[in-house]
Every structure is written in structure tokens, then in C-alpha cells.
Amino acid sequence: MESWFSLPGLGSVALGTALLGFLSGVLGSFAVLRKQSLLGDAISHACLPGIILAFLIFATKNPLGLMGGAMVAGAIAILAILGISRFSRVKEDASMAIVLSVFFGAGLMLLTWAQQRADSAQAGLTRFLFGQAATLMYRDAAILAFLTVVCLSLTLLFWKQLQLISFDPGFAASLGMKVKGWEVFLSLLQVVVIVAGLEAVGVVLMSALLVAPAVAARQWTNRLGQMVFLAGIFGALSGSAGALLGNLPGLRLPTGPVIVLIVTAVVLLSLVFSPLHGLxxxxxxxxxxxxxxxxxxxxxxxxxxxxxxxxxxxxxxxxxxxxxxxxxxxxxxxxxxxxxxxxxxxxxxxxxxxxxxxxxxxxxxxxxxxx
Amino acid sequence: MTQAQWEIILLASLTAMACSLPGVFLVLRRMTLLSDAISHTVLLGIVAAFFLTGSLTSPWLIIGAASMGVFTVVLVEGIQKSTLVREDAAIGLVFPALFSLAVLLISLFGKNVHLDLDSVLLGKIALAPLPGRRLEIANLDLGPKSTWIMGSILLANLVFILCFYKELKVTTFDPAFAKAIGFLPGLTHLGLVVLVSITSVAAFDAVGSILVVALMSAPAAAAYLLTDRLARMLLLAPLLGMASAVAGYGLARVLDASISGAMATAAGGVFLLAFLFAPRRGLISQWQEGKFRRARLRLSMLAVHLFQHQETPLQEVECREDTLFEHLLWSPGLTRRVVEHSLQQGLVEREKNFLQLTRQGRKLAMEVLQPGQAVFSPGSE
CATH class of the missing domain: 1.10.10.10 (Winged helix-like DNA-binding domain superfamily/Winged helix DNA-binding domain)
Structure with a gap:
């Protein structure tokens, strides 16, 4: 065990992935309940062109600048998905698939184009896809902690509204709530988490982290508060366990995929053994x-x-x-x-x-x- | 242009056409996100088949990958059937897990495998015309192998859709009816899934994993906005796909960027054009139609109002042009515009400060109030 903690920076890696898992478990719960589990996947793919444009425009690899670009692209992607299914007869699944793949394709095009003008843009791609959790430092963990506090307080502050639009949007609308507005608000919170997580764990893992802890938690309880809390715990535990296991001396696996598989195992166990709905x-x-x-x-x-x-x-x-x-x-x-x-x-x-x-x-x- | 460039354009067009055909049914059956899942998990199939056969070129790769695609769908639907997890979440659980498994396998055992992730994502379309990737029979150069593979996939898709056109059509639009008359919706569904998987695998090689999704969804969705007939949609989607491929190649040449990325962008552009400009379904014509309808509604409202009140004792109050807006509850400006419009259309006549319906205006009001129902006869009250 000592050898784990003697590894430089492993503490910050485990802390960072735990925070990220917690945050995405909490916000993913709402997405899963609202049948929008795949929105996170679409948004995280769609962030690529934003990152590359920010890199080209500001000529910097400063994470905050790239995060800004990703956030703008993610927000545009959400509006595009909602807009396409609102203003045409193309359904939400197709609008998600189109936005996801076209934004990602545009990102790849920009990336290959950028490679001629700026060196070392290449390294960004695999990093974007799978993240580099191993490079998480205490500074990153601090940023994640800050985001966790902000998003968690927003969630608690607007708990009633989020609960209503998750379970009965029709009733919410009849009370005079601006349902579309709250949906966008919730999605924007998701964008923040996704963007924060992309650098650490990459696209594919980000979509899994939003879905899996929430699905696992859903099996154990019928109450939203308990579900959100449990999802956060599941996410945090899988995140840190994945980071520790992936960095086991002599094993050295990519952290992202290890976390995904752990969190999937948690889901499977919950599906089978939950006393509430378990198989x-x-x-x-x-x-x-x-x-x-x-x-x-x-x-x-x-x-x-x-x-x-x-x-x-x-x-x-x-x-x-x-x-x-x-x-x-x-x-x-x-x-x-x-x-x-x-x-x-x-x-x-x-x-x-x-x-x-x-x-x-x-x-x-x-x-x-x-x- | 050189021969190699023509060959790339041909391959790109074939790929786009082959993808957009099953894409039509995915869009109509709301299954497009399954293609996203399949295009991710195909990687696990390729890795597994590679470890079993030790070769990166064997046909087992295609079979392994395609069966992994089918397996993905079976898994998603199995989880869904347990009713514990909804479809969207089931997809979101399955494909990251299988994809992660593939990545882990590569990093654990495949350190020396030439399976780099860039080519998984970007495809190798630009390399297709190179020597060593060409089909040669008896020293006769028949062009890139990928072209032949993609061509046969396109042909297979065409044959499947032509043979099972009726089944596909009925199960897509009315699954309950299809079941009632003895079709097997489950079997058609499975056939479609197999088709999507095989097409994804073959296209994966050319344009990369995520861009398969673009070619499956965007041209088909654009065609969906352009026509209401399945047969026309099946014709339009490949044409739009081909247009995306050609435009994408041009874009890639200008920017000297990834061809598949540019193709996806072009496909997005094609969809955007359809979204904005499609006749009847497009944003602009919807907006215009809304505007036309509103104008028409206001003309009718004015005509009905005048019709109800003219030649009654209240005529002096209700049909005065300067106070009309109070009765219709419109703003004065809007009222003025509607009155002008009605005058233009010859629905009303102005007499000093009063408005009077013309014969045409009367007809419009009668139409709205529906002849046959008890129409207010003027002067009876």
C-alpha cells in the first residue's frame, strides 16, 4: 500500500477523479431521470471544435482558455440539439447523433488543419479522447473542488425546480415554471462538469460517469435525494478506485477505461442484488x-x-x-x-x-x- | 486531378451512400444513437478478432466486428427489457464499457500492434489508393480494395432494402399492424441491426468511427425534411450523402485537412441547408407559413367582427375605424395594418370613419362561421 502513496501525485489523482465522479454522479442523476443520458455523450464530443478554436485563436494551451472554448461549443451544441428537435420533425435522437458527429468531425478537421500551423496540436487528440488522469495535480483538484461546491450549491438552491422538471415537466409548466429555461440551466451545469472532466478523463469516460453512477443509485432507492447522494458516492468511489487500481505499480493502465469498467461493475451488482428492484x-x-x-x-x-x-x-x-x-x-x-x-x-x-x-x-x- | 484523387472521391461517395441507406430507417425508427453505440463497440470486435487470428487484414475482423455490433444491440435491448434501465441509459452504459474494454486490451496486450487510435478515429481514406492496398488480379490493377469492399456493402444494402422493402416499411411505420398481419418485426429489426453493423465496420475503415454516425444520420435526416415518401427518401439520402462526400473532399483539399472530418462537416452543412430552406418543413418556410396564417387569421377576425355588428344598433360603435382596436383587443398599429391589408384585398370598404364588408369580405366571414350552422342573421336582434 505504501508504494501507492509514495508515487508522486497519486493522492491528487485519486482526489481529482473522486471529486469528478461525485459531481457527475449528482448531475447525471437528473439527466438519467429526464431520459437524457446520452446528452452528456453528445456534448462531450461536441466540445472538440471549441477546444481547438480556442487553441488557434488565443495560441495558448492554458487549460482555462481551452475550457472556455469547450464550454462555448458545448453550449452551442445543446442549443442546436434542442433547436433541431423543436423546430423540425427530426427527433431528438437524430438531432443528438447529428450534432455529436458533425461537431466532432468539424473538430477533427480543424485539428488536422491546425497541425500545419501549430506544432504539437496532435498530442491533444488522444488526450481529449481518453484524458490523462495521471497528470492531475493538486491545482486541478482544487479547481474541481471549487466547481463541485458551485454546482452542488446551485443544485441544492434550485432543488425543488430541478425535482419538478425531472419528474413532471407538464405539471411544472402548469405552475408557470419556465421548463425550457430550467432544462437549459440543467444542461449548462452538465456542460461545466463535462468540460472540467474532459482533460482528466476524456470523452468516452465522461459520458459513462454521467450515466452509470446514476443508474446504479436508481436501483437502491425511490427517493430523489437519496438517489443523488448515492450516485455521488458511487461516482466518487469508482473514480478514486479506478485511479488507484490503474496506477498500481507494475500495472500502469489508462485510468479512464479502468474507471469506466469499475463503475459498470457497480451498475451490474446493483441491477442484480438491489433489494428494491434487483433481478x-x-x-x-x-x-x-x-x-x-x-x-x-x-x-x-x-x-x-x-x-x-x-x-x-x-x-x-x-x-x-x-x-x-x-x-x-x-x-x-x-x-x-x-x-x-x-x-x-x-x-x-x-x-x-x-x-x-x-x-x-x-x-x-x-x-x-x-x- | 489525378487518378488517386478520383479514386478517393469514388470511395468517399460509395461510403456515404452505403451509410445513408440504413440511416434512413435508423432516423425513422429513432434508432440513430444505436449507430453511435455500434460504431464505438466495433473496436472491441476488431481487437478480439485480432487477438484470436493474429492478423489485421483477415476477413474475421469484419465478421468479429459486425457480430460485436449486433451483440451491442442485443445487450442494450436485454438491459432495457429488464425494465430497470431505460433505453437511453442502457446505450450510455453499454458502449463506454465495451469501448473501454477494447482500449484496455490494446494497452495491456497490444503494445506492438499497429492499431493506432488516430486511424480508428480518422479512417484511412487518404491512403486507400496507395500500392499494397489495391486489388490486383493477374497483374491487372482493379483499384483500391476498400472501393470494392464498400461497393459490395452498398450493393448488399440495396439488395436487402429492395427485397424487404415492404417489411421494412410496415414495421417502421406501424409495428403493431405489421405484427397483426404476420410480419416479424423482430426479425426485420435484427436484419437492420446486422446491416448497420456490417456497414459501420466497413465504413469505419474508410472514414473512422464517429464520422460513420454523421454519414448515417445527417443525409437521412436531411432527406426526411425534404419528402414525405419513403421511396423518395431512400433515393434522396444517398444523393445528399454523395454531395456531402464530394463537398467534403473539396473542403479537405482547400484546407489540407482530414478528409473524413471535412466530410462530416459537409454532411452537417447539407443538413443545415435542409433544416433552413426545405420547402414546407424548413425553418424559413415554416416561419413564412406562420406569418401567412397569422395574417389570414387576422383578416378573418376583422371580417367576422364587422359581419357580426354591421346593420345592428351597435354598428356606430363597433365598426368605427378609430376605435376598432378596443373591440378586437389589438394594438392600434396592428389594427391599422390589418385594415390596410383588408382594404388591399378588397374585403372591406372605407366610408368616412366606418368600415363596411364587401361581398368578398362577407363571404370570408360566412366561411369562417361555417355555413350550415345557425348563422347570425343581421338585424334579428
Whole structure:
């Protein structure tokens, strides 16, 4: 472990990527909820021409100048995407694809053109695509910390508005809110994060960082506040873990892709194991429901065989009928809780009238939960 | 121009045409962003096939890459079907992950592979006419290999679309109906995805990954603004794509810049022109039509107002030109302009300070109030 921290600057790299992950998790939550997960991808590609134009105009590689250029291009891209889908019948997906690819193509054209007049513009391209997290210094981390504070306070300040336009833009509009204006505001916040992140982690990672932590967080909660907080934490943890793992002595992997894969793993785990919507949980609930129903069917058919629903049967008998005897006891408990079966004598079970009714004419069933 | 330059223009045009054909269906089915995802993940397919075969020129590369494209779509749709993640987020999850995997694989095991990222992004169209990249049969030079590959892809796209035109059309515009009459929307969808993947892989080699997206979306979207008929759209999109290719090549020559970048820019320019100037659908003609409609609406409002009040006791108040604006709730300036317009059109006549409908004006008002419904008969109140 010491060897990690003895590496020069690794602390600042981990801190920087953690801050970036936190910020993009927070803002990405709104984008994901508003079905605009891919807007971040489009914007981050569209920043390229802005960066190169800023480089050509100001003849500087000063990060602040390039960030300014990227921000202007990103803002124009957002307006173009919104404008195309607003003023023509071309849908939002196509307008995003067009803006993304055309801006990026124009950027590549400018880049190759710039290479003849200014040397070393080339190095910028791969850096733009994959970033160079390894070169993050405490100064960059400080800038990121500043941006985090600004964006986070804006988010908290306008929490109610952002919540409304994320969940019910129609209702927001009926309250007299300027929905389009708030959408642009939210997108501009995204542009700030994207531009801040481009230099560190590059285009591809930036789009993943906006989407993945938010999707993972969504699996664990139904409340916006908790989701935003969790997304921030997931983003921060994946960011710093990726930075540390990527820079493991002797391994030296590109940080960006490592972070993407870690954050994707977090999403997969959340999709499978979340107790709220998780696949494992859904699957086992379905299975249990089916099992319970089968026990009820068995009880009913045996009662029918004896011509009376008062005739009880013991656990061993029911287990003998079942394909999965281990689950029978729990199923019985569930049936008794629902009032579909009862214990007629100690150890003997029979269906209730309700249970028979549910099986024979489910359309007349008035009770609450059915297995 | 030299022969090499003609060859580049031909290759560029073929690529643009081959991309824009499936692009038409992507735009209509709102699937364009899948092409973005595919063009990224194709890299993983190429890397995987390279590690398996050890060669960068084997046809397995194309097959591997194309199947990775299909795999991407299957993955996206699988995640979507779990209903835990929406489509946009599913795309945003899948392709960065697969792309990152490819980049990691290259940096881990492929240090000495000649798979540089610049050519992935920019394509190698400028190198296509060079010796060693040409198809030669029995010492006969048949031109660049890429031209032949792209040409066959274009042909395959054409054949697929011609053979399954009906299926594609119905599943695109009315999937429920298609299912009802026994077509298989899922199969058509899969066919389209395979087509997009193969086309992306082949075009990827020529123009690079992200510019494939430009050629798939921009010409098709421009054609979408120019016509309402699928057949015409399928004809227009490749033509616009070809125009982008030629214009892009010219731009690249003038600036001495990347050809594929310039082609994407030109495709954007073509779309912008259609967005602004398309008849009926374009921004300018929409604006003009809105202006025309508003003017027409105001003429009708004035005519109806006069029609309702003339020859009634309130005529003296309601039809005075100098106070008309109070009754119509317009500004005085607007009212004056509308009155002038109505006079010009011969809808009203001015008599001192009063306005009176002409026969034509009366007709307009009647039309608005709909004949057949109980029309206010003048003087009855």
C-alpha cells in the first residue's frame, strides 16, 4: 500500500477523479431521470471544435482558455440539439447523433488543419479522447473542488425546480415554471462538469460517469435525494478506485477505461442484488409466489378428494406433494397470513373458503394480496 | 486531378451512400444513437478478432466486428427489457464499457500492434489508393480494395432494402399492424441491426468511427425534411450523402485537412441547408407559413367582427375605424395594418370613419362561421 502513496501525485489523482465522479454522479442523476443520458455523450464530443478554436485563436494551451472554448461549443451544441428537435420533425435522437458527429468531425478537421500551423496540436487528440488522469495535480483538484461546491450549491438552491422538471415537466409548466429555461440551466451545469472532466478523463469516460453512477443509485432507492447522494458516492468511489487500481505499480493502465469498467461493475451488482428492484429479488419473489400457489392448489385438491374443506392434512403430506419440500413451511405461513389456509387442528392444515374462491374464480376474488 | 484523387472521391461517395441507406430507417425508427453505440463497440470486435487470428487484414475482423455490433444491440435491448434501465441509459452504459474494454486490451496486450487510435478515429481514406492496398488480379490493377469492399456493402444494402422493402416499411411505420398481419418485426429489426453493423465496420475503415454516425444520420435526416415518401427518401439520402462526400473532399483539399472530418462537416452543412430552406418543413418556410396564417387569421377576425355588428344598433360603435382596436383587443398599429391589408384585398370598404364588408369580405366571414350552422342573421336582434 505504501508504494501507492509514495508515487508522486497519486493522492491528487485519486482526489481529482473522486471529486469528478461525485459531481457527475449528482448531475447525471437528473439527466438519467429526464431520459437524457446520452446528452452528456453528445456534448462531450461536441466540445472538440471549441477546444481547438480556442487553441488557434488565443495560441495558448492554458487549460482555462481551452475550457472556455469547450464550454462555448458545448453550449452551442445543446442549443442546436434542442433547436433541431423543436423546430423540425427530426427527433431528438437524430438531432443528438447529428450534432455529436458533425461537431466532432468539424473538430477533427480543424485539428488536422491546425497541425500545419501549430506544432504539437496532435498530442491533444488522444488526450481529449481518453484524458490523462495521471497528470492531475493538486491545482486541478482544487479547481474541481471549487466547481463541485458551485454546482452542488446551485443544485441544492434550485432543488425543488430541478425535482419538478425531472419528474413532471407538464405539471411544472402548469405552475408557470419556465421548463425550457430550467432544462437549459440543467444542461449548462452538465456542460461545466463535462468540460472540467474532459482533460482528466476524456470523452468516452465522461459520458459513462454521467450515466452509470446514476443508474446504479436508481436501483437502491425511490427517493430523489437519496438517489443523488448515492450516485455521488458511487461516482466518487469508482473514480478514486479506478485511479488507484490503474496506477498500481507494475500495472500502469489508462485510468479512464479502468474507471469506466469499475463503475459498470457497480451498475451490474446493483441491477442484480438491489433489494428494491434487483433481478435476484424479483426472481426469488416470483419463485416464492409460484410455490405458495402450488401449496394452496395441493391443499384444495386434497380437500376436494375428501369432499370437505374441513379435512386437514399435515406438513409431511404437503411436502411429499411438492417439488421443493423445503419451501412448503414458509408457503403455509404465507397462506395463513393471507387468510387462504388455516390450521384446523394442531399440525393439520386445510384451505379456507377464500382460498378455494381464489383458485376457482380469481376474477371474483376481493382480497388484497394474491400469491 | 489525378487518378488517386478520383479514386478517393469514388470511395468517399460509395461510403456515404452505403451509410445513408440504413440511416434512413435508423432516423425513422429513432434508432440513430444505436449507430453511435455500434460504431464505438466495433473496436472491441476488431481487437478480439485480432487477438484470436493474429492478423489485421483477415476477413474475421469484419465478421468479429459486425457480430460485436449486433451483440451491442442485443445487450442494450436485454438491459432495457429488464425494465430497470431505460433505453437511453442502457446505450450510455453499454458502449463506454465495451469501448473501454477494447482500449484496455490494446494497452495491456497490444503494445506492438499497429492499431493506432488516430486511424480508428480518422479512417484511412487518404491512403486507400496507395500500392499494397489495391486489388490486383493477374497483374491487372482493379483499384483500391476498400472501393470494392464498400461497393459490395452498398450493393448488399440495396439488395436487402429492395427485397424487404415492404417489411421494412410496415414495421417502421406501424409495428403493431405489421405484427397483426404476420410480419416479424423482430426479425426485420435484427436484419437492420446486422446491416448497420456490417456497414459501420466497413465504413469505419474508410472514414473512422464517429464520422460513420454523421454519414448515417445527417443525409437521412436531411432527406426526411425534404419528402414525405419513403421511396423518395431512400433515393434522396444517398444523393445528399454523395454531395456531402464530394463537398467534403473539396473542403479537405482547400484546407489540407482530414478528409473524413471535412466530410462530416459537409454532411452537417447539407443538413443545415435542409433544416433552413426545405420547402414546407424548413425553418424559413415554416416561419413564412406562420406569418401567412397569422395574417389570414387576422383578416378573418376583422371580417367576422364587422359581419357580426354591421346593420345592428351597435354598428356606430363597433365598426368605427378609430376605435376598432378596443373591440378586437389589438394594438392600434396592428389594427391599422390589418385594415390596410383588408382594404388591399378588397374585403372591406372605407366610408368616412366606418368600415363596411364587401361581398368578398362577407363571404370570408360566412366561411369562417361555417355555413350550415345557425348563422347570425343581421338585424334579428
Amino acid at each position: 435476484l429479488f424479483l426472481w426469488s419473489r416470483q419463485r416464492r409466489g409460484l410455490q405458495t400457489r402450488m401449496v394452496l392448489e395441493n391443499l384444495a385438491s386434497m380437500a376436494r378428494g375428501h369432499g370437505s374443506i374441513e379435512h386437514g392434512h399435515n406438513l409431511a403430506m404437503l411436502q411429499a406433494c411438492s417439488s421443493n419440500p423445503a419451501l412448503v413451511k414458509n408457503s403455509l405461513k404465507e397462506l395463513i397470513r393471507l387468510g387462504l389456509a388455516r390450521e384446523v387442528a394442531p399440525g393439520l392444515f386445510s384451505p379456507t373458503g377464500d382460498g378455494i374462491l381464489l383458485l376457482e374464480s380469481p376474477e371474483n376474488w376481493q382480497g388484497e394480496a394474491t400469491p
